[in-house]
Amino acid sequence: MEQYLLYVAIASATIASPGPGVVLTITNVLRYGFLGAIPGILGISGGMLCIATISATTLAAILAASAMAFTIFKFIGAAYLIYLGIKMWRLSSTFDLQIQTKQKSHKLRFAEGFLITLLNPKPIFFFMALFPQFITPSENYQAQFIALALTFSFLVVIVHCTYAIFLKAAKSGLSTPRGSKLISRVSGSFYMVFGVGLATSHKSV
Template sequence: MQLYLLFLLMAAATVASPGPGVVMTLSNALRYGLRGTFGGILGIAFGALVVAAISATSLGVLLATSAQAFTLLKFIGAAYLVYLGIRLWRAPPFDFSTQATPSASFPRRFVEGLSLQLTNPKAVFFFLSIFPQFIDPARDYSLQFATLVLTYSALVVCIHCTYARFARRAKAWLTSPRGGRIVNKTAGVTFIGFGAALASASR
């Protein structure tokens, strides 16, 4: 498995970047406390497994046999990361007060998190065009796939629990224009840098 550390950093940045999943976790934490976030977080993590299975496994044979497909997807993924970085840099801070209040039921929050992840273009594109770049076709595909996907899902749980843990303490800063701008611009620069790194990576 190639460049695992780079994958770890890219996956962590993707999970931690502002998006619907992060907003849902923060909103649940602000309304229900830490325990009230677990259903949604686990739903998002499980959704990542489903998206990965659908998006990445179908590309395994193609990427193992076609250098052209590998190169094409590499540059598509790099371009997407740069685009995401520019969009985050320009984006206004999230307004948590406009988020709909979800049900406090654990099963309903799990389904909410799962459905959100299944329709999240950021997750779909990550597994479709970026994820396969870290698979070594000369080694066992199943083991590498399982390792990377479980790593991503574990990052979802860890990072979202961290967000939930500090949501109330950081509420004023997170919802302030200055705090929101800092979060967006930091994430934007990070994604642009990862896009450049992915474009220059070799098989």
């Protein structure tokens, strides 16, 4: 497998760029702390691993060839993101962090991270475009693919945990009534923007 370190650099930069998964991690850290954000991070990582696998199956070919399939898939993802955005906007500006922790289980946080990632079709095309650049034709394709997919999933955990560590220091200020209202509105706005952007995106993106 050629230029593995270059792949790691590109993958890390992609993961660190603003997106629904990053917003979810930021929100979870501010509500539940570093450990409380781990289930969501693992969900995002698991979703990326599934997408990396899907990108090498017939579903990837179907989505690449069928505008209808892509449109259906992206609207499902867009609707979910917009739903989360509206939900965030409706949160009380004085929500209690302990109450929020009890109301949202670890399983639900994992599911949110998994669905936010899985219902976005764009990573499928990202993997389809990226993987071939780092595959050595003379070597075992399956082994290389597994290595690239697992690397990306592992990097998701590393990058998002890094976000969580830095955000932990800011939690005390942002968990005040004014701070919690700000993060709810900003996060909700981002989710809705991502949802609208996904719904209006073209297949070539």
